[in-house]
Amino acid sequence: MVCGVANEKGEWLAKLTIPTKHPQETMPEIIAFFEEQQIDSLGIGSFGPLDLVKGSSTYGSLASTPKKGWPGYSLLGAFAHLNIPISITTDVNGAALAEAAVGAAKGLDSCVYITVGTGIGAGAVVNGTILEGLSHPEMGHIPVVRHKDDRYEGNCPYHGDCLEGLAAGPAIQGRWGKAGVELAEVSEVWEMEAYYLAQAIATYTYVLSPKRVILGGGVMKQRHLYPLIRQALATQINGYVKIGDLEEYVVPPGLGDDAGLTGAVLLAKQALVQKGLKSTNL
Amino acid sequence: MVCGVANEKGEWLAKLTIPTKHPQETMPEIIAFFEEQQIDSLGIGSFGPLDLVKGSSTYGSLASTPKKGWPGYSLLGAFAHLNIPISITTDVNGAALAEAAVGAAKGLDSCVYITVGTGIGAGAVVNGTILEGLSHPEMGHIPVVRHKDDRYEGNCPYHGDCLEGLAAGPAIQGRWGKAGVELAEVSEVWEMEAYYLAQAIATYTYVLSPKRVILGGGVMKQRHLYPLIRQALATQINGYVKIGDLEEYVVPPGLGDDAGLTGAVLLAKQALVQKGLKSTNL
Ligand SMILES: Nc1ncnc2c1ncn2[C@@H]1O[C@H](COP(=O)(O)OP(=O)(O)O)[C@@H](O)[C@H]1O
Ligand SMILES: Nc1ncnc2c1ncn2[C@@H]1O[C@H](COP(=O)(O)OP(=O)(O)O)[C@@H](O)[C@H]1O
Ligand SMILES: [Zn+2]
Ligand SMILES: [Zn+2]
Numbered sequence: 001m002v003c004g005v006a007n008e009k010g011e012w013l014a015k016l017t018i019p020t021k022h023p024q025e026t027m028p029e030i031i032a033f034f035e036e037q038q039i040d041s042l043g044i045g046s047f048g049p050l051d052l053v054k055g056s057s058t059y060g061s062l063a064s065t066p067k068k069g070w071p072g073y074s075l076l077g078a079f080a081h082l083n084i085p086i087s088i089t090t091d092v093n094g095a096a097l098a099e100a101a102v103g104a105a106k107g108l109d110s111c112v113y114i115t116v117g118t119g120i121g122a123g124a125v126v127n128g129t130i131l132e133g134l135s136h137p138e139m140g141h142i143p144v145v146r147h148k149d150d151r152y153e154g155n156c157p158y159h160g161d162c163l164e165g166l167a168a169g170p171a172i173q174g175r176w177g178k179a180g181v182e183l184a185e186v187s188e189v190w191e192m193e194a195y196y197l198a199q200a201i202a203t204y205t206y207v208l209s210p211k212r213v214i215l216g217g218g219v220m221k222q223r224h225l226y227p228l229i230r231q232a233l234a235t236q237i238n239g240y241v242k243i244g245d246l247e248e249y250v251v252p253p254g255l256g257d258d259a260g261l262t263g264a265v266l267l268a269k270q271a272l273v274q275k276g277l278k279s280t281n282l
Numbered sequence: 283m284v285c286g287v288a289n290e291k292g293e294w295l296a297k298l299t300i301p302t303k304h305p306q307e308t309m310p311e312i313i314a315f316f317e318e319q320q321i322d323s324l325g326i327g328s329f330g331p332l333d334l335v336k337g338s339s340t341y342g343s344l345a346s347t348p349k350k351g352w353p354g355y356s357l358l359g360a361f362a363h364l365n366i367p368i369s370i371t372t373d374v375n376g377a378a379l380a381e382a383a384v385g386a387a388k389g390l391d392s393c394v395y396i397t398v399g400t401g402i403g404a405g406a407v408v409n410g411t412i413l414e415g416l417s418h419p420e421m422g423h424i425p426v427v428r429h430k431d432d433r434y435e436g437n438c439p440y441h442g443d444c445l446e447g448l449a450a451g452p453a454i455q456g457r458w459g460k461a462g463v464e465l466a467e468v469s470e471v472w473e474m475e476a477y478y479l480a481q482a483i484a485t486y487t488y489v490l491s492p493k494r495v496i497l498g499g500g501v502m503k504q505r506h507l508y509p510l511i512r513q514a515l516a517t518q519i520n521g522y523v524k525i526g527d528l529e530e531y532v533v534p535p536g537l538g539d540d541a542g543l544t545g546a547v548l549l550a551k552q553a554l555v556q557k558g559l560k561s562t563n564l
Contacts, residue, residue: 049523063524110415126408126415133392133408133491138523142488143481145425158522199425206424207489209415240440241331241420242345 003030004261005037006268013037015261020047022069027078034082041085041275043267044075045094045260048121052089052135060088085271091115092123093130093137094263095253099214100125101266103254108211112204113259114139115217116197120164124208131208140164142203147195149188150175167196169219180219190228193219198232201250205241216253226250285312286543287319288550295319297543302329304351309360316364323367323557325549326357327376327542330403334371334417342370367553373397374405375412375419376545377535381496382407383548385536390493394486395541396421397499398479402446406490413490422446424485429477431470432457449478451501462501472510475501480514483532487523498535508532 003016016033020026034042049063060076079086089097096105096113105111109128115121120140124131131137141162152175154161165171172180176189183189201213215226230246243249253259285298298315302308316324331345342358361368371379378387378395387393391410397403402422406413413419423444434457436443447453454462458471465471483495497508512528525531535541 053524126413127411129409131408131490134493134525135491135523137491138488140488141522142485143427143518145427158520159518203424203485204489206420206422207486208413209417209419211416236425236441238440240423241417242335243416 001026001030002257002261003033004265005034005039006265010265020067023073024069027073031078034079039082039084039268041268041271042079042082042087043094043264043269043271044086044088045091045263045267046075046088048090048136049138050075050088050090050136052132060086085275087267087271087274089130089132089267090121090123090136091260091263092121093132094123094267095216095255095259096123096125096214096263097130097266098255098259098262099253100128102262103259104214104251105212106254110208110210111212111214112139112201112208112210113214113216113253114197114200114204116168116215116219117217118169120168120200120217122200122204124204124210126208126210139200139204140168142200144196144199147192150192163196163200167193167200172219180222184222190222190225193222194225194228194232197225198229198236201229201233202236205237205243209241212248213250214253215250216256216259220252223252226252283308283312284539284543285315286547287316287321288547292547302349305355306351309355313360316361321364321366321550323550323553324361324364324369325376325546325551325553326361326368326370327373327545327549328357328370330372330418331420332357332370332372332418334414342368367557369549369553369556371412371414371549372403372405372418373542373545374403375414376405376549377498377537377541378405378407378496378545379412379548380537380541380545381535382410384544385541386496386533387494388536392490392492393494393496394421394483394490394492395496395498395535396479396482396486398450398497398501399499400451402450402482402499404482404486406486406492408490408492421482421486422450424482426478426481429474432474445478445482449475449482454501462504466504472504472507475504476507476510476514479507480511480518483511483515484518487519487525491523494530495532496535497532498538498541502534505534508534 001020005014006012051058051061061074062070064071092113099105099113100111110126112124122139144163154165155171155174156162156165230250283302287296288294333340333343343356344352346353374395381387381395382393392408394404394406404421426445436447437453437456438444438447512532
C-alpha cells in the first residue's frame with residue numbers, strides 16, 4: 001500500500017510504501033503514519049470490492065476479497081478516530097480522477113481508466129466526477145464474446161469466462177502455460193488479448209461515451225498491445241460511433257504508478273471542499 | 283413526434299403529436315407550433331444517432347439514420363431563430379431524466395432507461411445528471427454472448443449480432459418468422475429474449491452501477507418478460523454484485539409514453555437555469 005501526505009499545492013511532504021499483509025499487521029503502521037502527519041483530510045483509493053452503498057452501515061468496508069483478513073474490514077472505521085473528512089472510492093476510480101486532472105486525460109471531463117493485471121478493473125470520470133451509483137462499477141466482470149480460437153474455460157470464480165476470467169494476467173498464464181512476460185514473442189497471445197481488451201473498450205464506449213480510455217497494469221507492459229487493441233477496436237466498432245484518432249483515444253497512463261496516490265490526494269481535497277460547503281450551509 | 287409546452291409548474295399548456303415524415307414536411311409544422319406558443323426555452327429529446335460532441339460544428343444534428351431526409355439535419359439549427367436557450371439530448375436520455383425526476387426512479391440520482399422496440403437504446407442519469415461524454419451513449423450496440431440455442435445471424439447493419447441485432451423487435455420477427463405480439467405464448471421466444479436483455483442489464487450494472495434499471499418500449503409490452511429477465515439476471519450475476527431486491531431494481535417505466543415529453547420539459551428547464559447561471563456570472 002502506498003500512502004502520502006501533500007500540502008495544498010500538491011507537493012509531497014511524506015510518503016510510505018508497505019506491502020499489503022493481514023490488516024492487523026499493515027493497518028497500525030498506516031494509521032500511525034497519518035496520525036503523526038496530522039493531516040486535515042484523507043482520500044482513500046482502495047482495492048475492491050468495497051461497500052460504497054450510500055447509507056449502508058458497512059459503507060467503506062471491504063467486501064469478499066481473497067486477500068486474507070480483509071473481507072469486512074472497515075477502512076473508514078480505521079481512520080474514524082482522526083475525526084477528519086474522509087473520501088473513499090476504488091483504486092481505479094482514484095486513478096481515473098488523477099489521470100483526468102493531471103495525467104493522460106488532462107483537461108477532459110470524462111475518461112475510463114482500465115488496469116489489466118492480476119485482475120481487471122476500471123474506473124471512470126463522468127461530467128468531471130467519479131462514477132459511482134448503487135455502489136462502485138465492476139467493469140472487469142462484463143460478459144465477453146469468445147475469440148473464435150479460444151478454448152480456455154476462464155478462471156473467474158463467479159462467471160468463468162467474463163472479461164477478467166479470460167484476459168487478466170492469470171488467464172494468460174492459465175491458457176498458454178506461461179506468464180505473459182515470457183510470451184512476449186508469441187503473436188497469437190497478444191492478438192487474442194487485444195481482441196478481448198478491444199471488446200471491453202467497445203462496450204465501455206457504447207455505455208459511457210468517454211472522451212479517452214487509459215490502459216495500465218502489468219499486462220500492458222507489453223507495449224505492442226496498444227496498436228493491436230486500436231486496430232481490433234476499429235474493426236469491432238466498424239464505424240458505428242465516431243471516436244476520431246484512436247491514438248488519442250486509447251492511451252497509456254500519464255502518471256504511471258503515481259496515479260493511485262495522486263487520486264487519493266485529489267479525493268482528500270474534495271473531502272475538504274465538501275466539508276467547506278457543509279459549514280457554509282449550516 | 284410529440285411536442286408540448288408547459289409552464290413553470292410543469293402544467294401542460296399545449297401539445298402537438300405528428301408523425302415523423304421527411305423533415306421538410308414535419309419540421310415547419312413543429313417550428314410554427316413553438317413560434318406561436320412563445321416559449322422561453324426548448325428541450326429536445328431526439329431519436330439518434332445525434333452529434334452531441336461539444337464544440338462540433340454539427341452539434342445538435344442527426345447523424346446517419348435510415349429515416350429519410352434526416353441525416354445531417356440540424357435540430358438545433360431549425361430553432362436557432364427563436365433565440366432561446368435550447369438543450370438537446372437523445373430521447374432515451376430524456377426519458378431517463380424524466381423517470382429519475384418524477385417516474386419509476388423518483389428520488390434516485392442514478393438510473394438506466396432502456397427501450398426495446400424497433401431498435402434498442404438506453405440512456406442514463408449519473409450523479410443526477412444525464413450521461414454524455416465524447417457524444418451520447420449507444421448502449422443498444424454492445425456485443426453480447428449468444429444464447430446457446432440461437433442460430434439467428436442478427437440484423438444490425440454495423441455489427442450483425444450485437445444486442446440490438448439479436449434482441450430488438452425486428453430481430454424477434456427475423457428469428458421466429460412472426461412479430462413478437464403473435465408469439466406471446468411461445469416460451470422459447472421469451473426465455474431467449476430475457477437472456478439477452480438480462481445480459482445487457484448485467485453489463486450496464488457492471489459498468490455504471492445504477493440504482494435502478496427501467497425497461498420500456500414495444501417489446502416490453504410482453505409483461506411476463508420482467509420476471510424472466512430478473513431471474514436470468516440473478517443467474518448471470520451469480521452473486522458477484524449485491525443489488526438487493528430485483529423487483530425494485532428492474533422495473534417498468536413510471537411515466538409510460540409521457541417520459542419523452544416530460545424529459546424534454548426538464549431539459550428546457552435546465553436550459554433556463556444554465557442561462558440564469560450564466561447571466562449571474564457576467
Ligand atoms: N511485462 C509483463 N508482460 C506481461 N504480463 C505482465 C508483465 N508484468 C506483469 N505482468 C502480469 O501482470 C499481472 C500483475 O499485474 P500488476 O498490475 O503488476 O499487479 P496487480 O494487478 O496485482 O496490482 C501478473 O499476472 C503478471 O503476469
Ligand atoms: N405487444 C407486443 N409484444 C411484442 N412485441 C411488440 C409488441 N408491441 C410492439 N412490439 C414490437 O416493438 C417494436 C416497436 O417498438 P416501439 O417501442 O413501439 O416503437 P419504436 O421503437 O419504433 O419507437 C416492433 O418491432 C414490434 O414488433
Ligand atoms: Zn467475473
Ligand atoms: Zn449494432
